[in-house]
Amino acid sequence: MARPVLGILTLYLNDQKLLEERPIYQRMIVAGKRLGMDVMVFTPADVDYEGNRINAMYYDPSSKAWSRRWSSFPHLIFDRCRIQNSPRFEQLKKFRSRYGHLGFLNRPLRNKWTIYKTLQSQPRFQNKQPQTVLYASHRDLADMLKKHPLVFLKPINGTGGRGILRIERLAGGMYSIQGRDQSRKIIRPQKVGAGGLQSRLSSWSLGGGRYIVQQGIQLKLPSGRVHDYRMLVQKNGRGEWEPTGCAGRIGAAGSITSNLHGGGKAAKMEELLDSWIDEGLQASEVRLEAEQFSIEVAEYLERQYGRLCELALDLAIDRQGGIWLLEVNPKPAREVFKQSGDIDTYDRAIVKPLEYALYLYNRRAQRKSGGRTTGSRTQGQPSRRLRQGRQARRRRPDEGKPSGRPAERPYGTRRKRQGGQPLCPEEAFGKRRIRQNDAAARPGSGRVPEAQTHPARQASGRRPAGGPVRPTDSGA
Numbered sequence: 001m002a003r004p005v006l007g008i009l010t011l012y013l014n015d016q017k018l019l020e021e022r023p024i025y026q027r028m029i030v031a032g033k034r035l036g037m038d039v040m041v042f043t044p045a046d047v048d049y050e051g052n053r054i055n056a057m058y059y060d061p062s063s064k065a066w067s068r069r070w071s072s073f074p075h076l077i078f079d080r081c082r083i084q085n086s087p088r089f090e091q092l093k094k095f096r097s098r099y100g101h102l103g104f105l106n107r108p109l110r111n112k113w114t115i116y117k118t119l120q121s122q123p124r125f126q127n128k129q130p131q132t133v134l135y136a137s138h139r140d141l142a143d144m145l146k147k148h149p150l151v152f153l154k155p156i157n158g159t160g161g162r163g164i165l166r167i168e169r170l171a172g173g174m175y176s177i178q179g180r181d182q183s184r185k186i187i188r189p190q191k192v193g194a195g196g197l198q199s200r201l202s203s204w205s206l207g208g209g210r211y212i213v214q215q216g217i218q219l220k221l222p223s224g225r226v227h228d229y230r231m232l233v234q235k236n237g238r239g240e241w242e243p244t245g246c247a248g249r250i251g252a253a254g255s256i257t258s259n260l261h262g263g264g265k266a267a268k269m270e271e272l273l274d275s276w277i278d279e280g281l282q283a284s285e286v287r288l289e290a291e292q293f294s295i296e297v298a299e300y301l302e303r304q305y306g307r308l309c310e311l312a313l314d315l316a317i318d319r320q321g322g323i324w325l326l327e328v329n330p331k332p333a334r335e336v337f338k339q340s341g342d343i344d345t346y347d348r349a350i351v352k353p354l355e356y357a358l359y360l361y362n363r364r365a366q367r368k369s370g371g372r373t374t375g376s377r378t379q380g381q382p383s384r385r386l387r388q389g390r391q392a393r394r395r396r397p398d399e400g401k402p403s404g405r406p407a408e409r410p411y412g413t414r415r416k417r418q419g420g421q422p423l424c425p426e427e428a429f430g431k432r433r434i435r436q437n438d439a440a441a442r443p444g445s446g447r448v449p450e451a452q453t454h455p456a457r458q459a460s461g462r463r464p465a466g467g468p469v470r471p472t473d474s475g476a
Helices: 022-034 087-099 112-120 138-147 194-201 269-274 283-305 335-339 343-370 384-394 425-437 455-460
Strands: 005-009 038-042 053-060 065-071 076-079 132-134 150-155 165-169 174-180 186-193 211-215 227-235 241-250 265-268 310-317 323-329
Touching: 005 022, 022 038, 022 053, 022 343, 076 343, 112 132, 112 211, 112 283, 112 323, 132 138, 138 150, 138 165, 138 194, 138 211, 174 194, 186 194, 227 269, 227 283, 227 343, 241 269, 241 283, 241 335, 241 343, 265 269, 265 335, 269 283, 283 310, 283 323, 335 343
Parallel strands: 005 038, 005 076
Antiparallel strands: 038 053, 053 065, 132 211, 150 165, 150 211, 165 174, 174 186, 227 241, 227 310, 241 265, 310 323
């Protein structure tokens, strides 16, 4: 069997070809070698579209040096590209459109507003999300402030706490407004009246489907700093979702967000949570509920948007132990675990995508080597595993419900395959998706077959989502 090759797809941060996560990629390359896998790093700018080859970056652990060499396409691609307002992101769109039929560990998700609507369509998630509306005019903000004393204005495609505003209703018709601008610079609190609020926001270009208005959850610690929790869920080496770890984040003084890039600091979840929730509540029980909820969200989003490898959920937990989903991050960083002192979780977070890639590679290799046989099964008859997958799809709780009300499962319960083992999403739903990746380029072949898929998939690199999508909707 050929040595598997994983390509990490990323974006340069500037024209000097700076890579944001180079130390993480080095660790992944070293870990890949221990697992028997070669790992290379590339960006859309490194692709020769005429020759279907990549001028990829390789790291040598012995010399601790990076080098480049022309390579054919990898067996699998791990997409680590985050949204940028640059020509480099346009190059990424071209790459996804041209090579969307290749084997990806993860497909792009949609923006905050689309994900909110997707989850809100399911009753089991509705009471776990703060009320959110798309900002079309100042009236949307005014209506939300009548319902809630605290709201946030967030860009639908923003990352790292950029461009977020916190608006709190005060007595006497006054409002407090503070936040961070697009460069993460802190905007100090200002008190304004209703007219002053609208005037103050007029320069922010909030309309045009760029911003959402989200109900605020009170998260200030006794120190006056805000906090939340970063829950990381990933696929393991069996293709199953499981929680990798969770850490607390405490914002910088005067900050409305807890982001580490904005000056926040990390803390161990149990210590922070135990000091926050009401007496009589057990931090371990709240954490277990948060983990089960996060797995449910990951499984559902994967069914809607195609294969996923990992997700980070930003969670707010109120003093009564109530869990609120603030945001879903499809390209999570791992540094929060390192900064909180949880090195074991940090290391697992790096290795798990590699183990999942090996699972996909080995499964594809076994399927190809098996081919059509004439043993105990008649040629052309579906295999037992394929029949189980079809049965699992018929058992999907969200299908075939004319009332639109899907069957409920308590958090923490999983569908079972025969024999009592969890039925992972790859087995239940992956057959029809992975089959379309069989045309992936083989290393050394020097060419990449064109996609023979649904037109919408050729354009976007994923299967069509269930429902209309706004033209401004972009995935990360």
